[in-house]
Amino acid sequence: MGITIELEVNGQPVKREVEARTLLVHFLREDLNLTGTNVGCETSVCGACTVHVDGKAIKSCTQLAVQCDGAKVTTIEGLASNGELHPMQSAFWEEHGLQCGYCTPGMIMAATHLLDNNPSPTEAQIREGLKGNLCRCTGYQNIIKAVQTAAGAEG
Amino acid sequence: MSPVNSVLGSPIKRREDPALITGKGKYTDDLKVFGMLSAVMVRSPFAHARIKSIDTAAAQAMPGVIAVYTAADAEAAGMPGLVPVGWLLDTLKTPPHPMLASEKVNHVGDAVAVVVAEDRYVARDAADAVLVDYEPLSACTNPKDAISDGQAQIHDEAPSNIAFDWEIGDQAKTAAAFAAAAETVRCDLRNQRLIPHAIEPRAVLADWNEATGEMTIHLTTQNPHVHRLLMCLSSIGLPEHKVRVIAPEVGGGFGSKIHHYADETIIAMCSKLCGRPVKWAATRTETNQTDAHGRDHVTSAELALDQDGKILGLRVSTYANMGAYLSTFAPAVPTYLYGTLLSGQYDIPAIYGHVVGAFTNTSPVDAYRGAGRPEATFLVERLMHLAGEATGLGPVEIRKRNFLTPDQFPFETQVALTYDSGNYGPAMDRALEMLGYEQLLADQEQRRQSPNGKQIGIGFSAYIEACGLAPSAVVGSLGAQAGQWESAELRVHPTGSVTVYTGSSSTGQGHKTSFSQIVADRLQLDVSQVEVIQGDTDLVQFGMGSYGSRSGAVGGSAIARSTDKILDKAKLIAGHLLEAAPEDLDFKDGSFCVRGSADHSVAWGDVALQAYLAHNYPENLEPGLVASAFYDPENFTYPFGTHICVVEIDPETGTTELLRYVAVDDVGNVINPMIVDGQIHGGLAQGIGQALWEGAHYDEDGQLLTSSLLDYAVPKMHNLIDFELDRTVTPCPHNPLGVKGVGEAGAIASPPAVVNAVMDALAPWKIQHLDMPLTSEKVWAAVHSQ
Ligand code: FES
């Protein structure tokens, strides 16, 4: 049986009927066609599915859509505003913080949340803060540079 | 190197990124087609079992389920359903690999049925309702044990589970070298099994058009044309011109998306039988159980030296795990991509390598970043470390004393390769300089004064690789069932902009950027005037794809060649317009001008337009400005370098901390240094991961214990450090760009650098060797057993 949920996704009100067991990541990708959020595992390890729910970075593969009833959800598609890239997006581009790009939406969402809580993190704090997001391509070095660049741009 | 103000050699920002940083990149699982269904595989939970029966009735009856298919249905779909092997060896046994098992399963994850349903949740539920009655058999997982008596027999066609028995080099000459040796060192090692772990799991979207008889397959692939060819030859039962394979964005591959997997044909079968598009995306567990794994060698290696520390000979014996079936290029990996690299950077007068490939009840093993070359480099560099200790020469002098010198190139090794170029000393000297070696040695000595305190270790790896695969005739003579050239086509539009069609197919390497730099440089255009099309068998004439660090050296060279053909034709047109002989023209600042009279010129755009107007045009010249090239390289390319790792070991806990990692690589000319450095970073992370944390584990029943990211340690951000990189530049002498390839260097060089560093730190305990991964537990146990 479907359950009706109402929430805000990327600033837009959304009302949908979902199965109780529908994962948030599948709701976003398949019901709302927001395929920027990716799936890389089923054990909450890779972080490819990271989105913001009520301002916190969470792994949307481990959250049910019904748990987000009434919440504000932001995905990678909602990060740029008025056609302007978010400073974190620009910094990933500038510093070559991505290769295949599959981890990137989740990584950017986790990184923006990190800076919300700590606007000028040290390298060690970035490494610790983003260890919940795996990247197999970059060796992380340029992701760290990107976060530092974004921190500079925002700070 | 190219001048720094040239577009070639500049760190221009990637053209692929705007889509990827905004979530607009479309990977296979992001695609939706009208009427699309979802498929879920039913896979064997046993490593080795006879299938007594498969009962699909309960699953079929579930609401939302469209169909459940087994091997019996492949015939109805007109599909032979055999997964082929693309590289043969003289002694190779090639047992059939059916896409769906019907009599026997041979590894955990072997597919026995597939469920197609309206959505993926329903398909998942129904897959659990398929009842397969198995009779479990004993299993074997270790390649050395698998060939001994009393082991489970996997394929009737391969007695004693031997897939092949292969040798390279000169056994007698090598034995003589050992007989004459003043010193020998030996290392018995396991190069452990790895799981590639592209973060995007494999996925397939197949769409059959009954009316036209065309099958369109979106696929996570590194080489769409090769997938199509292998399918049409052996599994899908459709002619090549009726199958279109498209690689949309692909989320990393590292080898694992080269191979033709059963899943592709299974999903195509589903679409054909259901008459609707069908999509399947692997879970991480499925990925770990069914992606081709890497490495898994059991090896004994010995080095013979004279009294001055000069190498006299190298002898290697390896048992290579092939897994349950031969994956696409699997036979080449532990043979021609491994045995041929045994000479490393050294002048070794006698080498003998013997490799036995064994079937086991495990996932197939095939190319994973480096493919054979990391295994060779690991043993050579471990032996050099041990030789440095045994002779007292130390890690630097033992290597320098045996390096090939620049005047020895081209150099024919004892293991079938001709190194075209090299200059190994300067790369090592630069790395030592960056490291501050003398100071570190002093620090190390000081630490050793407190034997219970944390110890420092310094590890070296002077590697070479053979990449840019490869001269077609050479690989053909070695067993490849395909050529290894690459193709490119350039279409100049009437307004002067250009579309490039390349047979290379990116999984994140930034082809759109690097390839447009090649064309923009030669045609003196802005990179924004060049578009790059890849990964579609209907758009690109043909392509061998991206693996073996070949996209730049082979794919890029094909682009350079076709660009040069365009320039030649454009000169004929410009000569006609300027009433001058084409050979008297220069191409400068985007215009053709008559040499010596610069104001007598015609702009690129006017020439392009005239090629399509053909109003004022040379006689006997066809209109249009399009050129294609198939570039077959003369030789492999030979990147090399020296990597040095510094670690700190805590003997109390066994923990290894990375302190420094210095890498000096020579990948020839560089098209985009930012991209090249990024490739090194990624390769290092994977190689360091192998050295310290990663490893696939099967229990004795053949259960994969590392089937999720909870159990398999892909390096995380806090595990790694900032790498210190530099380059020397020795251009490749035989391709038009002078580039060599960089995708695998980091993964090849780093495992021995890290392991040598740990072993160096443990030198006071006189531990000869520990197998990767060097976990805290392993190091602690070794220290405390002394
Ligand atoms: S998909 Fe891997 S953590 Fe969510």
Ligand code: FES
């Ligand atoms: S860019 Fe490929 S996984 Fe991070």
